[in-house]
Amino acid sequence: MKSFGALFLIVITGLTTSWYSLLVVTADKLGPGNLNSSVSFAGEDIVVHADEGLAARGKDVYLEMGCALCHTQQVRRPGYGGDLDREWGSRQAVPRDYLLQKNVILGNKRQGPDLSNVGARHDATWLYVHLFRPGINSEVTTMPDYSFLFEKKELDITPSSNALQLAGNDTIEEGYEIVPTKDAEALVAYLQSLNLDYDLPESRRVR
Ligand code: HEC
Secondary structure, three states: OHHHHHHHHHHHHHHHHHHHHHHHHHHHHHOOOOOEEEEEEOOEEEEEEOOOHHHHHHHHHHHHOOHHHOOOOOOOOOOOOOOOOOOOOOOOOOHHHHOOOOOOOOOOOOOOOOOOOHHHHOOHHHHHHHHHOHHHHOOOOOOOOOHHHEEEEEOOOOOOOOOOOOHHHOOOOOOEEEEEOHHHHHHHHHHHHOOOOOOEOOEOOOO
8 A cells, every 4th residue: 555655656757847847847938938038147137039939939030030131230320320219229239238139139230120129019910911021011122032931721711820921822822822821920929029128237228
């Protein structure tokens, strides 16, 4: 009877551990995660941007697609270019903003706008359309199409909830719909996470 109790405990512990590591930990990694995390730095608790969950996967897609060849992620201080006047952010970016990031994608070429705060400027619907065909949102653009990050699917009775909303639907063949792939979903989650909407002692929002 004594050994039965011990066996029972071992089985329960085994099941709980696998439930936690397989389900809870995985769900945490795949979910939206904490986009801004608190970290203790030099004795103070500060909030900085963190890449977690789906957004972290989207960052890999961002790197793979070469977005950083045309976009920066660094808002310059007033007096060094017109980043704040262009509304690319409400404060300058400082080294602490990148503290929790494994790969920092500052970029050094600005063929397109700085994306440090793009999550504050556009919602997911806009971003999907923009990636699919940048020319729809901007009349003149040198940004390439990323339509290969989407799939053309035959329409079911009811359209998919994540189907692309293209005005006029003129670019979609009748009877079909365009849906984002997992890579596009992760990339958009990453873009939406880009938002330096917190103050730091050395960089406070001016707007
Ligand atoms: C060859 C250069 C080039 C590449 C590569 C490129 N872009 Fe762009 N992007 C631009 C230009 C130019 C604009 C501004 C005109 C426009 O809105 O299309 C822009 C605009 C944007 C905007 C809108 C920004 C705003 O403030 O309105 C987003 C978001 C964006 N790009 C995301 C991406 C992502 C994500 C990738 C990679 C998958 C990417 N871009 C790759 C040139 C590029």
